[in-house]
Amino acid sequence: MDHPGNTSTIKQADAAQPAIALAFANRRQALARQPWVSYALVLINVAVWLLTLVSGAALMQAPADKMLVWGGNAASEVQRGEWWRLLTAVFLHNGLMHVAMNMAALLCTGPTVERVYGSRRFILLYLGAGLAGSALSLHFSAQHSTAVGASGAVFGVAGALLVAALRHRRFLPTMLSFYTLGGIGLLLLDAMVRGFGSERVDNAAHVGGLLVGALLALILPERISGRHDARQARWRTAAAGAAALAITAAVALAAPPAKVDVRSAFEAGATMERALREFDMVMGRLALEEKAANAGRMSQPMRADRQRQVHGPAFRKIGADLAAVRLPPADPRAAVLRDLQRMAALMEELAAMPAAFSKGNERVEPADPARHAAILIEVRQLRMRILNWQRAHAPARP
Template sequence: MEPFQDRHSAQSVPTHPPAAAPAKAGAGADKARPPGAAAGFANRRQALARQPWVSYALVLLNVTVWLLTLASGAALLQAPAEKMLTWGGNAASEVQRGEWWRLLTAVFLHSGLMHLTMNMAGLLCTGPTVERVYGSRRFLLLYLGAGLTGSALSLHFSAQHGTAVGASGAVFGVAGALLVAALRHRRFLPTMLSFYTLAGIGLLLLDGMLRGFGSGRVDNAAHVGGLLAGCLLALVLPERISGRGSASQARHRTLAAGAAVLAATVLLAVSAPPAAVDVRGAFQAGSAMEKALRDFDMIMTRMALEERAANAGRMTQSLRVLRQQTVHAQALHKTAEELAAIRLPASDPRAPLLADLQRMVALMEDLARMETGFARNNAPPPPADPARRAEILREVKQLRARIVSWQQTHAGPQR
């Protein structure tokens, strides 16, 4: 690898590191370090101190994408999962339909302000150092490679059942690369700096993993996949601390790293089991159920208004009954057909709600079409089958209570 010249100073990184003093038997780690390690490290750090523009650009890109999703209707603290899917979230059902681009776009999406803040803080803490060690282009390869591998591994776990988003896989990969670089070159670091660097990165990664395994809302598969990919890429990619190797070798190693991460992503993606949940179908079913429920409520409201108008003498009872048996019964039939077209697996928690909605709409259609007797002086006409009418009203009351209870139990932001 050719000696690197700093943009701002004409200082070059030596092509070979200073030789380490031979360690005596039983000597500690400090005696194995070259004399003047602190000064040598300071010189190297100064020589590598070009602006880490890729790190800052990635932070800016992530923040911009989040602001755009916020402007499109996503919530500040927790965006709906359907919104994340629309913007390119990772879901096994969609990737297996051929939308492989979701493995990449999901890396730049965040579900809320706290999610974004934590990931960008992690990137700013580790990214600039890793970018200086490996160079801007190789750092970008490392970041994207770790993110893609994390997304691909998520297809086996979190993305099987929902929509996975976030840069955490890529950030874990960057942290893993920094850990590898610190381990490989700890002999060039001052003793205390080496200890605190390794301990700090280790604790950061351990804390992230423990939080992930302790929460069902965290996609820990992306963390693990990104971390492993970042560590392996850091071992293959040429770095700029030691200055060893030719420019040709550096190019070959970079190409090999890119090919390896692409192969790993494809292998993980194609080996994922069939999606446990059709995420898009589940969202479409939810939207259809919401629409049907709104239509049903609107029909019931109109029927109640017309009944009050007829009782107040503003409409004849015969006209009210006629509209109920024709206009409103037909609207209820259409709503029943829409609900019948919705398909949910038995394991879907909304399946009982759908069944109750279908039954309630069918009962109200029967009630609307029920024949009535004759009434004088614009009095409400009696039902032809009073017992059946009472039975329908009793069951509808029970169904409505169950539907309201379900809605209250499942209220709250989506994942």
């Protein structure tokens, strides 16, 4: 049975709800300026994604090396002095679903937060949370890969909305307050749980953005209560900006040395792919020349001469390019690199091998037939291993 005093309090609270709802509606109407910054940020993010798309990114999953070139966040590059990547990474997305989900979340939370804190402070909140998320990512995802996305900034906006709803519960109707807090809490919890369950999700950026967004919301003056004078508002805004920069710098400087030199890893991959293409081109020319010699369109001595003077140096150059590649011992491409180097060395040896010609130069015989046959067998085996590795590590098609 309810206590009479409690029953009276509940009835008074229920009776006050219409007045609270009316006051909230009036305040919301007073704050209902067009949230142009939220919409502008959505347009900027989508425009940047479209630019990357027309510049060579795939629709559903952009290559990580291209994300690095366009300004993605990587510890190895930031620690070389490219601090601007902490900001540019916030405006990059690696696929359609990535940008769509982040922008949908921004549209759901951004306009309300912008109306509560004002457009200029909303920019500070968004960028501060995004920078902090990028800085914390230097300790985790960006240690060994390229991290991109506005999710840190978007989580910061959600954190600010959560803080605003908690601080100003008395201005919100009970049901609206309940649904606002509960809905934001569930969304954040769901996103964090899914993030920790996937290696492709940069949860460090989520956590960093959420915490700093909530902190900035506590510092920044809001417009619901209307209790802050202009001077106090300026000081609090300056303090929030200084806090965002200080936290970003401190977290970024505390990051451990990068586990992977991302740029070198991408350059190594590009060198290996280029060497394999050049190897296939030289092998193709060798096959065409052999066919031409067998058909009588090229003499066997000329064919042997081209092997020594043209194709041998080509294989030597491929081997030199591959020798310059440096991979960590644990890199899964290390075995493929060794196979490529071995294959180039074998073909260089084959091209330089002395040959004997039949009477009339109609046929060519290697001076060491057994070695010649062994080289061809090993080259075929190496080529098959490389092809199998490429098939196993080919990116999945959307």
